[in-house]
Amino acid sequence: MLRSHMLLAALLVASSAAHAADPAPEIKRAVATPQAAGVVHTLRTIPEACARLEGKFTGNAGKPYEFAAMRTSERCAPRAKLVDAANAKASVANGWLLNDVIRVPSAACPARQAxxxxxxxxxxxxxxxxxxxxxxxxxxxxxxxxxxxGDLKPIPVFAAAMTMEGLACK
Incomplete structure (x- = not known):
C-alpha cells in the first residue's frame, strides 16, 4: 500500500514537471475524486459559453478517456465561445490565460489521470x-x-484540451 502511494506521488511530481512551463492557473483546485470506468462525470461548467465539460474513463487502452463539451440548455444564449485548444493554439505566447487545470484520477488505476x-x-x-x-x-x-x-465587440473565448498523464496500468 505504501509503495503504491509513493509511486502515485512520484508520478504526480513527474506530471507536474512535464507541464512546468505552464503558468499558474487562475482557478486553484484540488485533484478530483477518482472516477470509475464508464461513469460520466462533469468536469466544469462554463456558463458564459453555455457549456458543460464532461468526461469518462473508458477502460479501453487505445482511448482511455472520452472528453466532450455539452450544451447546458437549449435556451441558453452564449456570451462566449468554447473552442478546441489545439486548433486555437492556446498558449501564453498567443495571448491566452491558463484559467483552470482539472485533474481526474482513474479509480481502477490511480497512477493514471486525465x-x-x-x-x-x-x-x-x-x-x-x-x-x-x-x-x-x-x-x-x-x-x-x-x-x-460590422462593428461587433470581441467576445471572450475559452479553449479546452485534455491529456492523459501518468503510467498506464496493466
Missing part, C-alpha cells in the same frame, strides 16, 4: 457609457446598427 486544461482569451471590452440618468444601457437598435456596420 488532465483538462482550460484557457481563456482575455477581451478588453469597455462597459457602455453612462446615459443622462447615470445608467449603463444597451439599446437593441444601436446594437443592430453596429452589427450591420
Amino acid at each position: 488532465v483538462v486544461r482550460i484557457w481563456r482569451k482575455d477581451t478588453k471590452v469597455a462597459p457602455p457609457t453612462l446615459d443622462a440618468q447615470g445608467r449603463s444601457r444597451i439599446y437593441l437598435k444601436d446594437s443592430m446598427d453596429a452589427a450591420r456596420a
